[in-house]
Amino acid sequence: MRLTVEETGRAARFFADGIKRMASRPVRIMEVCGTHTVAIFRAGIRQLLPPEVELVSGPGCPVCVTPNEYIDTAIACSRCPDTVIATFGDMLRVPGSQSSLMAEKAQGADIRIVYSPLDSLRIARENPGKKVVFLAVGFETTAPTAAATVLQAEQQGLENFFVLSAHKLAPPALKAILAAPDSRIDGFLLPGHTAAISGLAPYRFVAEEHRVPAVVTGFEALDILQAIYLLLKQIAAGQPVLVNQYRRVVKSAGNPAAMRVLNQVYRPVDTVWRGFGVIAGSGLRLTAAYERYDAAAALPLVKAVSREPAGCRCGEVLRGLIVPAGCPHFGQSCTPEHPVGACMVSVEGACAAWYKYGQGRWHYE
């Protein structure tokens, strides 16, 4: 059911008024997912909230949490002879230690933007003389499709298709944030699309073990406003639970078929997150049965020494410790045209959203 403009406005006012009424003390709410960050800015939700309610971004932008080492490895792949890189568009502009995929493309590397991992299989079929490397980046939402692509490559007997996996799982990052001594989050807006795959169980620890309210939510402006309203209700009542605001999409058990494919092709490993360091059991690596599809093992890679950009505070932004404007690079040496860190590049990056939607620049009336 689609609401009319008037109904949307009425519902928004109801939630915004309720939030104002309940916000009796300062609260920090983390929107874990980059899609939420962007939706919040695009809908102008921050302006509807009282000053007591602070929204901070979290580690849920897959491009942002991908460390430079991965970008450097992808660039090394692109420099291998007869190799095609197939990637989602938002990886192109992310700076690695010395270059970016966009810069490599401008210098002749064969890098193609795909809309689905399956597109990279087609490229592999059409170019039997080339090795096609799919840059597998993303959370639970996209990992099952990448896994299904590997299964299809096997069925089709494709020997020139590879993946470079930087897939990550969201819950371990939340565990890392909650376990950190400097963490002070009063509530979480949890990503609806990852929960749609994994179900609610992996997120229950937030409320049950850490006593922090959490709401799994969708991506429409009203979903987010309602979720903030539900979080404040929990905070006011002092009864943290996991609430599923996005029941029209997220089932309690998730999508078991997608999880089966995921678990068949990938296994959890410890992996590095930009800004966090290693988080136990948070990465996905191909299982032994599918290791032959691992690009890093199959290609003769010559890699630069990886380093993170000096002075970049993306890591603190991703952990909700500072807002983007708290980084000295922000808006000065780091802009969307000349990004220093991934958070300024990705369409879902917190810094990009802060910059694009101009915190404080849009006052009117």
Place this chain on the structure above:
Amino acid sequence: MNNRDERILLGHGSGGRLSHDLIKDILLPAFANPALAELHDGARLTAGGAKLAFTTDSYVVKPRFFPGGNIGKLAVCGTVNDLAVCGARPLYLSTGFIIEEGLPVSELREIVLAMRETARLAGVYIVTGDTKVVEKGAVDGMYINTAGIGLMLPHVDISARRVKPGQDIIVSGFLGDHAIAVMSERHGLTLPEKITSDCAPLNGLIQAILTEVPQVAMLRDPTRGGLATTLNEIAADAGLGMILEESAIPVRPEVAAVCDILGFDPLYLANEGKVIVFVEKEYSEKVLTIMKKDPLAASARVIGTVTGQLRGQVALRTTVGGIRLLDMLTGEQLPRIC
């Protein structure tokens, strides 16, 4: 762009901030003259007592055939529309073809026939041209350049300088159709509803508006960079702000759905058959009545107003009542991961 190692990126051609930097840093200083400095869609010139508009554009669309048109139709529409939004009556076009060896002649014929038909519809003549064939791999199939010349309509002055606070901003119809039609064809996206490009010559519509409402202050067709980038350019040129109402901006639900999936913003998507009109409030009803008689602008709407606040910036009042800034496009819009 002072760094010796800096390279041209795809984003330099997107019509957004990088394109602007390229024009400002390299092209304008090299060719500086008063006609160019106006940075309109075409140059306004005086020759032998006649007031003329002159424009050129190159077309490199991939794929060459898409729902609602092909590269030839686009090449004629684009140049006709650029002249029309200068306030001119388009008269004559030139066309230059750069063709990759191996292109099927039947394809060239189909494209040329589309150009002929579109020129006929627009009432313009293609009077001169050029053909080059280059080695396989040197271009992707075929590129077309068109240039056009038109006669300025009398009593009409289309300029960002005439944009004033309080004026209405009108858009002639649904945004983003062209970009999504081309993208869905290019990437084989299976859409529940077929989206057709809006590619069309607008000179008839624009002439009707300007004849009956010569008070129109500014016109622009929101092609590359979309509505948001176009309005930002005008806001910067006029030194004024704009406030738009999200609920009034016409976007087809199916275009909005594709944008949701791919992480695009429809306000930044290219259009090839839309015009934005700036006019004093008292004339906007008249403009809308003229527009709605034309099938190309049947969904025309007032989407916002010009304001003395927010100088040089464009803001959007969202459906939930927040306000956000609508910046210029930065780089290409690229599909996202999730």
